[in-house]
Amino acid sequence: MFSGSMVALVTPMRADGSLDSDCLHKLVEFHIDSGTDAIVAVGTTGESATLNVEEHCDVIRHVVEQVNGRIPVIAGTGANSTTEAIELSTYAKDLGVDAVLLVTPYYNKPTQQGLYLHYKAIAQAVEIPQILYNVPSRTACDLLPETVARLADIDNIVGIKEATGDLSRVSQIKALCGDKLELYTGEDANTVDFILAGGQGVISVTANVAPKAMHLMCQAALAGDEQQARAINNTLALLHKSLFLESNPIPVKWALAEMNMIPVGIRLPMTVLSETYHQSVRDALNAAGVLN
Numbered sequence: 001m002f003s004g005s006m007v008a009l010v011t012p013m014r015a016d017g018s019l020d021s022d023c024l025h026k027l028v029e030f031h032i033d034s035g036t037d038a039i040v041a042v043g044t045t046g047e048s049a050t051l052n053v054e055e056h057c058d059v060i061r062h063v064v065e066q067v068n069g070r071i072p073v074i075a076g077t078g079a080n081s082t083t084e085a086i087e088l089s090t091y092a093k094d095l096g097v098d099a100v101l102l103v104t105p106y107y108n109k110p111t112q113q114g115l116y117l118h119y120k121a122i123a124q125a126v127e128i129p130q131i132l133y134n135v136p137s138r139t140a141c142d143l144l145p146e147t148v149a150r151l152a153d154i155d156n157i158v159g160i161k162e163a164t165g166d167l168s169r170v171s172q173i174k175a176l177c178g179d180k181l182e183l184y185t186g187e188d189a190n191t192v193d194f195i196l197a198g199g200q201g202v203i204s205v206t207a208n209v210a211p212k213a214m215h216l217m218c219q220a221a222l223a224g225d226e227q228q229a230r231a232i233n234n235t236l237a238l239l240h241k242s243l244f245l246e247s248n249p250i251p252v253k254w255a256l257a258e259m260n261m262i263p264v265g266i267r268l269p270m271t272v273l274s275e276t277y278h279q280s281v282r283d284a285l286n287a288a289g290v291l292n
Helices: 021-034 053-067 082-095 112-125 145-151 168-177 188-196 211-222 226-242 250-258 275-288
Strands: 004-008 038-041 073-076 099-103 130-134 157-162 182-185 201-204
Touching: 004 211, 021 053, 021 211, 038 053, 053 073, 053 082, 073 082, 082 099, 082 112, 099 157, 112 130, 112 145, 130 145, 145 168, 157 168, 168 182, 182 188, 188 201, 188 211, 188 226, 201 211, 211 226, 226 275, 250 275
Parallel strands: 004 038, 004 201, 038 073, 073 099, 099 130, 130 157, 157 182, 182 201
Antiparallel strands: none
């Protein structure tokens, strides 16, 4: 259903933390013009944890209306409450998104059976394509391949974003699920290897600042052109690293502000990038050729 470079879009904010809809509009057009293959609205990078429900839904609505069918829109609607995830997913479906992205329930530390029943309940309640999202470093919860295989039998669960950084998960999940699920990495640095191993693309932080290069790199890898894909990745390697010098989305929002795309706005408990890292991020932007 989805492939290539799918941006995990930041949510632009003013210095006081209020949402900036004008800059959100600018970012959406920037991605469409640059060849981004899909937009993921209000995921982790979009600061879903600090938006209230009204804001969360408003950002999704704004993105869907502006994109207007030109590329797919995937909404982050996961929660550590199954009921809340169902409510957000229902709202996103009614707005017209193409799919929802559902992070594993954080903090609760459910069992594998709990994870299975959580995702099964959402899939049964909301008839829309659904993408699982496994990021144990943030959630303290690992969705194991065997549980993924059980969930792959549910028709509207169509893919998984694997952000463990473990490339062996590609072969493990494919061995258990066959072609039932599409696989997307959540780790920009391993995108080329992930696609060459059988994945379909990346849900990307780096694409926020280098969308054209990420798109071209993914297309080369999907076409089996390893040499070209790695050549492009070499220009992005510093970005992949520098955008995680502090917790995401701190560095990427600072980078976009440096590119004059958004104001320097972020919500507590996240803070503006420490001055210690400013030059490292600038150097990475220059290496990628995206800083004017």
